[in-house]
Structures are given as structure tokens and as C-alpha cells.
């Protein structure tokens with residue numbers, strides 16, 4: 084039977100143990116003390132997991148690169164059954180780790196993370212005596228869309244080693260992994276950041292257990308394109324999540340939703356104009372595609388360059404919304420239209436259609452640079468700009484923020500405080 088390993092990639096020990104308890108109830112077999120957890124809590128967390136889960140396999144994700152024997156001894160003596168060594172480590176490290184593993188009765192799992200030639204390296208470590216290998220795409224690499232499945236497929240055809248697989252797996256990809264030859268399916272984020280850890284672990288269990296029915300093709304044919312996946316994520320997460328994922332960058336200043344409750348997600352058609360000149364903004368509507376967002380810098384927040392007639396045209400052209408670094412007017416008509424308008428100000432007086440300015444050039448809007456085609460997301464907290472070349476990665480990272488917050492909501496609903504759940508006092512900056 085394919086094993087499920089829950090990867091405890093959190094830094095707070097109490098949360099880790101609680102999550103592990105729920106995951107085991109949902110069907111997880113192996114428990115991984117994730118690398119961040121080990122760095123935060125040391126071997127004490129291995130001892131604690133050993134005591135709490137006397138009958139489960141405990142894996143210490145040491146990701147050892149050097150001095151393997153000592154690190155294996157440390158983890159083994161604390162109660163681990165399996166210790167990870169990086170495939171990038173020297174052969175000498177792997178050989179010595181194996182000797183230490185034999186001495187202390189544990190197994191070594193070699194982690195192929197970031198290996199330039201994972202198949203060749205897997206064969207080399209197999210020749211050194213390794214019998215447990217992890218085909219792994221790390222968390223940051225996952226955010227750019229990398230998946231471990233293709234590497235798994237190639238490796239499964241070439242080795243007799245027991246194969247673990249990790250890299251952003253969810254029920255759909257866990258099923259594909261199990262069908263493709265994985266013996267151990269490692270799942271972190273999907274389980275540990277869920278607001279119902281037990282249920283998420285059970286979903287993985289169900290998917291993996293169903294791997295003998297259903298074809299790989301049918302599972303793979305459900306896969307969405309990157310663009311579809313990204314839009315779906317942006318519609319789900321908030322601008323606050325996206326801003327967190329961008330390390331607080333990307334949020335426009337001084338611009339807010341004028342139609343509360345409306346969310347927009349789309350590509351920017353940019354306009355730069357001056358002093359209430361509304362010709363270019365209105366012309367931009369005509370060249371936009373349905374679903375686009377017209378993003379305008381006007382440079383004068385007291386003369387309106389967008390009103391009821393422009394709004395009606397935008398509605399008819401099926402635009403997603405408009406973002407105005409400047410003023411709007413005809414607010415009653417705009418409200419009636421229900422069209423999402425984000426702006427800096429509302430005033431009665433308009434400028435003239437002189438035709439000064441440009442469409443689809445780099446602009447600065449709400450103090451943020453916006454290029455044509457950048458992704459714009461707006462909601463009641465404001466507007467964020469996501470550069471198009473990093474849009475998929477930012478979407479994936481913001482989904483992780485969203486999931487983590489869902490889990491925290493669950494913990495607070497169950498009696499924790501925010502400071503308590505995050506062990507804030509312990510983690511305050513010390514200089």
C-alpha cells in the first residue's frame with residue numbers, strides 16, 4: 084500500500100503536533116518533521132513526535148549536506164526512523180551516513196531536490212547502497228509551476244529503490260503520483276495549511292487508495308492550463324494575500340473601491356493622460372478585450388475623467404473594471420450600473436477630451452508601475468498590480484498565504500489567540 088507522509092513545514096512545535104494528530108486521524112502514515120521545524124525546534128521536536136506517535140514512522144527532514152554520520156546519529160537517537168540526506172551531498176557524505184544509519188537502525192532517504200540530472204544521480208546513490216529516494220520539487224520551485232511527476236515517471240522506469248515523491252501534491256496529483264509508481268506520497272501544504280487537516284489528509288488517502296482503479300490519463304486530463312489556474316487563484320484570494328505574497332509590494336496607494344463588494348481580476352490596458360482629459364481613457368475602452376481592466380493615470384485628482392457614459396460603454400464592452408488614479412463623477416449612475424470602479428476621488432466637474440496622452444505604455448498608477456498586460460486584482464481592501472512575468476508564481480504564493488490564514492482562522496476559532504498560535508513573543512526580533 085502506498086504510504087502517505089505528512090510534512091510538518093511549520094516553525095511552531097505545538098501547532099506541528101496538533102496538525103500531525105489531525106493528519107494521522109485523516110489517514111497519514113508517516114510523519115515528517117519538516118526542515119523549518121527542525122531548524123526552529125531542533126531534535127526536541129523529533130523526541131516529542133516520537134513520544135506522541137509511538138507507532139508511526141517519523142522522518143527527520145534534515146536535508147543534510149555534510150557531516151552526515153553525526154546528523155543521522157542525532158536524529159536516530161531522538162527517535163527518527165528515516166533521515167534525509169541531499170543528493171547534492173558528496174558521495175563520501177552519503178556513504179558515511181549509510182554506515183551511521185546501519186549502526187543506529189534507521190533508513191536514509193536521499194532527496195533529489197534541485198538535482199541537475201536526477202535520474203543519473205539516483206542511479207549513483209543506488210549504487211552506493213541507498214534504497215529510498217525522494218523525487219522532490221521544492222516549495223519555491225513549485226511556485227514557478229515545476230512538478231515532480233515527469234521526473235517520477237522516468238525514475239520509476241529505471242530503479243528498484245523505494246520512491247517517495249514531494250512537491251505541492253494535492254489529491255489529484257497524489258493520485259497521479261501513486262499511479263506513476265510512488266511508494267510514499269509526501270504532502271505538506273495541502274494538508275498542513277488546510278482549515279480541516281483531517282479531511283484534507285483523508286482526501287489524499289482516498290485519492291492514493293483509489294490509484295488502482297482509474298487511469299492516469301483520466302486524472303491528467305483534468306489538469307488546467309497555467310493561465311486558468313492563475314485566474315482561479317486570483318479570484319479566490321484577497322488583495323491582502325497577494326500583497327503578503329509580494330512582500331508588501333504591489334499595492335496601489337490612495338485608490339479604493341467605489342462599488343463595495345466588487346472584485347476584479349484581469350489584464351491591464353494602461354492609459355496616461357493629463358488634467359481631466361478623458362479622450363484617451365474613453366478610446367481605451369474601444370481597444371480593450373472583454374475581461375480587461377482599464378488602468379488610468381490622470382495626474383489630477385480634482386477633475387473627473389471618467390463618468391456614467393464611459394461606464395455604460397465599458398459595461399457594454401464587457402470590461403472587468405476600471406482603476407483611476409484621478410477622479411470620477413456621475414457616481415449615482417456608476418452605482419446603478421454596478422460596474423466595478425476603483426478611484427482616488429469623486430467630484431462633479433469634468434475635463435475636456437483634448438486627446439493628450441498615450442494608451443498601452445508603462446504608467447504609474449497609485450504609486451505603482453503598471454505595464455500593459457500586468458494582472459490587476461481589486462477588492463474592498465484596494466488594488467494590487469502583479470507583473471505579468473511573475474503572475475503565476477505570485478498567484479501560487481498568494482494561495483499559500485490564503486491557505487495558511489484559513490488554518491489560523493480554524494485555530495483561533497478553536498480557542499487559540501493569534502499571538503499564541505504564532506508564538507509571537509518567542510519570534511520577536513532580537514537585536
Ligand SMILES: O=C(CO)[C@H](O)[C@H](O)COP(=O)(O)O
Nearest residue numbers: 090249250251252270271272
Ligand atoms: O521538504 C519540503 C520542502 O523542501 C516539503 O516538506 C515537501 O515539499 C512537501 O511539502 P509540499 O507538499 O508543500 O511541497
